[in-house]
Amino acid sequence: MSAIEIRNLSKSFGAVRAVDDVSFTVEPGTITGFLGPNGAGKTTTLRCLLGLVTPDSGQALINGHAYTGLADPLSEVGAVLEATNFHPGRTARDHLKVLCTAAGLPAARAGETLEQVGLADAAAKRVGGFSLGMRQRLALATALLGTPKILILDEPSNGLDPAGIQWLRGFLRFLADDQGCAVLVSSHVLAEVEQTVDHIVIIARGHLIRQGALSELTAGGDNGVRVAAAQAERLRPRLEATGATVESAGDGVLVVRGAPPEAVGQAALDEGVVLSELVRQRSDLEQVFLELTGDPAAPPGGAAAPALTETPGGTS
Numbered sequence: 001m002s003a004i005e006i007r008n009l010s011k012s013f014g015a016v017r018a019v020d021d022v023s024f025t026v027e028p029g030t031i032t033g034f035l036g037p038n039g040a041g042k043t044t045t046l047r048c049l050l051g052l053v054t055p056d057s058g059q060a061l062i063n064g065h066a067y068t069g070l071a072d073p074l075s076e077v078g079a080v081l082e083a084t085n086f087h088p089g090r091t092a093r094d095h096l097k098v099l100c101t102a103a104g105l106p107a108a109r110a111g112e113t114l115e116q117v118g119l120a121d122a123a124a125k126r127v128g129g130f131s132l133g134m135r136q137r138l139a140l141a142t143a144l145l146g147t148p149k150i151l152i153l154d155e156p157s158n159g160l161d162p163a164g165i166q167w168l169r170g171f172l173r174f175l176a177d178d179q180g181c182a183v184l185v186s187s188h189v190l191a192e193v194e195q196t197v198d199h200i201v202i203i204a205r206g207h208l209i210r211q212g213a214l215s216e217l218t219a220g221g222d223n224g225v226r227v228a229a230a231q232a233e234r235l236r237p238r239l240e241a242t243g244a245t246v247e248s249a250g251d252g253v254l255v256v257r258g259a260p261p262e263a264v265g266q267a268a269l270d271e272g273v274v275l276s277e278l279v280r281q282r283s284d285l286e287q288v289f290l291e292l293t294g295d296p297a298a299p300p301g302g303a304a305a306p307a308l309t310e311t312p313g314g315t316s
C-alpha cells in the first residue's frame, strides 16, 4: 500500500476544472516533487488529500484511507499548507503546546519540534514578530508534532532565504532517508525541488503531464551543446582532443557532449569559425517545464510534452 495515493482525482470549481483525472502515488522513504505552474491544481489536490476539499470523483488516500477516516490523523500525516494561521500574540512554544494539548500529545513535543526545525532560540518569542521564513519553520514544527510518517508540504520554500532552503533540503532528505517518511512537496519552481526529490509529478491546468523518477526524467544527464556554423567540422578535432564526443546533426550542425558551451565557444574562437548558433540542449524535464511555465499558449500534454508514464499511478 502506498503512503499517498491519488487515484483518478477530479475536482471542479464552477466552470474551472481544477484537477482532472489525476493519479499518482508517493512511497515511504521517498520525496516526491509536485510541480506545476500557478493555478495548475496542486493546492486543490493537496486539500483533497487533507479532507479540506471533497473531490467530484476519484480518491485521495493516506495509508489507504480518506483523511476523514484516519483514526489518529496527526500521527499519520503532517501538513503545511499555509504559514499564516498563527495567533500573533502567542509564543512559538505556546502555539505548539496548545496544539499538543488539543491532540493529546506530550507537551515536550513542542520543544523537540522547535529544535528540529531550528527555532529553539525563538521558542519564547511572539509569532507576530516572525518573518515569513520563521513562520514556515513553525508550520513545519506543527506538522511534525505527532511524529507522522507522511508529510505534505505546499510550497515550503516560500519566504526562506538561501540558507533556509538548503537547510530544508537536508531536513527533508533526513526525514525520507533516516525516518522512512513519505514526503510530498509542491512547488512551481523546478530548480527549487530538483536537487531534493526522488520522484516528480508535473501537472498543468489540472492535467497530469509527467511523472516518474527524477533520474528517468533527466536521463542522459548531459544533453549536449548544439553548435551550428558553415565550417562546424573544423571544431571537431579540437573538441575531441579535450575528450568531448562530437556528433553530426545535419549540415553544419554538431552536438557536443562532455564540454560546456564556453569550451565550444573557445574552440570556435581559436579556430576562427563564425557560429550561427550555440546553445546548451535542455533536459527533457527542463524543456517540459519551460514550455509549461514560459509559454502560456503551450498545450499541456501536447506534442512537445508526451506523457512519460502513460499508466495512471505508474510510479507505484
Ligand SMILES: Nc1ncnc2c1ncn2[C@@H]1O[C@H](COP(=O)(O)OP(=O)(O)OP(=O)(O)O)[C@@H](O)[C@H]1O
Pocket (backbone or CB within 6 Å): 013, 016, 017, 018, 036, 037, 038, 039, 040, 041, 042, 043, 044, 045, 188
Ligand atoms: N475554492 C476555490 N474556488 C474557486 N476556484 C478555485 C478554488 N480553489 C482553486 N480554484 C481554482 O482552481 C484552479 C487550481 O488552483 P490551485 O490553487 O489548486 O492551483 P495551484 O497549482 O496550487 O496554484 P498556485 O501555485 O498558484 O497555488 C485555479 O484556476 C484556481 O483559481
